[in-house]
Amino acid sequence: MTNEEGIIYVIFGASGDLTKRKLVPALYSLFVQKLLPPNFALLGVSRSAISTEGFREAMKSAILEFKEIDDASEIDAFIQRLYYTPIQFDDVSTYVALKQAIDQLQIGGNMVFYLSTPPSLYGIIPRHLAAVGLHKQENGWKRLIIEKPFGYDLESALTLKNTLLTDWHEEQLFRIDHYIGKETVQNLLVTRFSNGMFEPLWNRNYIHHIEITSAESLGVEKRGGYYDSSGALRDMLQNHLLQVAALTAMEPPSSLEPAAIRNEILKVLQSLRPINREEVAQVAIRGQYVSSSIKGKAIPGYREEEGVGAGSLTETFAALKFYIDNWRWGGVPFYIRTGKRLPTRVTEVVIHFKPTPHFLFSGNRLHQAGNQLVIRIQPDEGILLKFGMKTPGAGFEVQNVNMDFHYSDLSNQRIPSAYERLIYDSIKGDATLFPRTEEVLVAWKFLTPVIEAWKNEHEVPLHGYPAGSWGPREADDLIQDKEITWRYPCKNLSDDGIYCEL
Ligand code: BG6
Numbered sequence: 247m248t249n250e251e252g253i254i255y256v257i258f259g260a261s262g263d264l265t266k267r268k269l270v271p272a273l274y275s276l277f278v279q280k281l282l283p284p285n286f287a288l289l290g291v292s293r294s295a296i297s298t299e300g301f302r303e304a305m306k307s308a309i310l311e312f313k314e315i316d317d318a319s320e321i322d323a324f325i326q327r328l329y330y331t332p333i334q335f336d337d338v339s340t341y342v343a344l345k346q347a348i349d350q351l352q353i354g355g356n357m358v359f360y361l362s363t364p365p366s367l368y369g370i371i372p373r374h375l376a377a378v379g380l381h382k383q384e385n386g387w388k389r390l391i392i393e394k395p396f397g398y399d400l401e402s403a404l405t406l407k408n409t410l411l412t413d414w415h416e417e418q419l420f421r422i423d424h425y426i427g428k429e430t431v432q433n434l435l436v437t438r439f440s441n442g443m444f445e446p447l448w449n450r451n452y453i454h455h456i457e458i459t460s461a462e463s464l465g466v467e468k469r470g471g472y473y474d475s476s477g478a479l480r481d482m483l484q485n486h487l488l489q490v491a492a493l494t495a496m497e498p499p500s501s502l503e504p505a506a507i508r509n510e511i512l513k514v515l516q517s518l519r520p521i522n523r524e525e526v527a528q529v530a531i532r533g534q535y536v537s538s539s540i541k542g543k544a545i546p547g548y549r550e551e552e553g554v555g556a557g558s559l560t561e562t563f564a565a566l567k568f569y570i571d572n573w574r575w576g577g578v579p580f581y582i583r584t585g586k587r588l589p590t591r592v593t594e595v596v597i598h599f600k601p602t603p604h605f606l607f608s609g610n611r612l613h614q615a616g617n618q619l620v621i622r623i624q625p626d627e628g629i630l631l632k633f634g635m636k637t638p639g640a641g642f643e644v645q646n647v648n649m650d651f652h653y654s655d656l657s658n659q660r661i662p663s664a665y666e667r668l669i670y671d672s673i674k675g676d677a678t679l680f681p682r683t684e685e686v687l688v689a690w691k692f693l694t695p696v697i698e699a700w701k702n703e704h705e706v707p708l709h710g711y712p713a714g715s716w717g718p719r720e721a722d723d724l725i726q727d728k729e730i731t732w733r734y735p736c737k738n739l740s741d742d743g744i745y746c747e748l
Contacts, residue, residue, distance in 0.1 A: 251386075252285030252353035253673055256344075258371055259362035260290025260301065260330065263468075264393070266308035268424075269362060270328075272666040275314035277324045281670055287351045290330040291344065301330035314663055335367050341378045348380070355386020358672055361393060364472065368392055369409040376413030383418075391420045391672055394485045395476065396683075399697050400690040407683050420672050420680045425486035426493075427664030427671075427679055430623040430653070434493045434595070435507075437621065437629065444619075445498075447599065448574075454616055455579045455725075456494060457596040457733060458487055460623075461588035465535065465546070465713070466562070470553025478532070478564040479693065479700070482584040488515065488689050489681060490623070491580055494595050495570055504678040508685070515688040519569040526699035527706045531721045533563035535587040538712035545587065545713040559708055561700070562586045565721040568692075583721060583732065587713035593623040596733050607634075607644045615730050627653040627661065 255273065257265055276282050290301050302325040309321055331347040333340045348357070357380070361371055372390055375381055381388050390410070397403025410419060425431055438444055447453070460482055466473040473481065492514040499506040521529060537547035548554060548562050563585030570580065597619040620630040630650045637643035653661060671679055699705045709718030716734060725731060 254357045256289045257360045261292040261294040264362045267312045268665040270305045271312045271314040274309045298330045338374045341374045345378045358389045360391040396686045424664040427668040429661045430627045454598045454600045458582045460584040460593040470551045474554045477560040517572040518692045519571045521695045523695045529567045530696045531565040532561035533709040533711045533718040535713045536710040540714040563717040567724045595621040607642045
């Protein structure tokens, strides 16, 4: 991309939450950093009958409220680049008007279409765009960004893939998984492949097990309608967490070319040991938060949330044990868990190293279980290494101590948001951090037995867990080794939900 080339960024679902919280603030941040071409326009599209002026005002407030960057001096210049046109998503005739609105901008033919809409529209909008020729690349590139979830299961993902590929080429499709846009998730690659000391240990010979936790203290907030047809497995595990697992487990890519990295991620997903339907109850735990009281405050249960059915069986917690059947990881268990209304918001990857063959010393039981490398993805981004040290004084007692790096210690280094990074990449045409269709399909295929078994209430129980707890007790039993447990980054609930270390 040269700076002279114009770009039209078209956001479908422009009156929605994601647009105001993430997309527009991220675009503004890119604008301030001069990372957008001078000839840039953002066209908001949605069903709401608002004017361009109204859209500009709403986005101005959003940028100020959900700010990505401290510099507010260019907001007025930025919002002059914003336009709005209403549309009926499923009515192809309104796409003619959309095309006219685009032509009137006179910016040229490079366009990104960002689908920030309900997933049910991911097939319809691209077909209608193609019907009016907005997928054709003769006068400039056209890219389609699709939010997750890509499909609802393997079958629907395949159908969606076929629908999209009727008119669009795979190179035009950018499936966004904002976890991969997180700086600390990308840092997994740098930590692993730029440090000689980690990589030799990064395998079945030295690693006992790997744990990935993504906990949220909030409930489903205003998204009950969407969430109730999704659940933790589809919302977080099938995409974000399997991608994080793949980046943790992948082989070194031959280069940083998109294909090289994506091929290695795909190989990991293809090596996931298939789960038998009969073993689902032993390896996959699901839960749903029930009402409770935290520090005297009543917290509603999931079924009492707005938009959620009174008898809903949707899981708000999911935990999974699995194996990657390849040379590096043969026999090493991976444990993943995610949930809403847990005690705190934290996402981390914990590498649990094997203990020494014989423990000579007395002291810390945790240390005897092995060293831990904790890659904190959020919040308090950083890396923590836990190792044993002699307790000063007589004897040889061992105590666990931390070597702890915090990104916040790097002065003057702003961590761009995941959306900022991914939007920038979509403008540059860099697909490295966007999962390929094949990756998404393999992930759905892997989870199919769990999805099938969870359809049946009686085959695998849905455990209730009190809001503010670490999920159902049964998730602890996934880890069969009695010497180890999940890491509980914050045992005591803090009022502000801030991450705290044990
Ligand atoms: C989204 C899910 O993809 O990720 C949400 O739909 C979830 O349910 C969110 O809350 C978590 O993202 P983050 O970046 O806050 O960890």
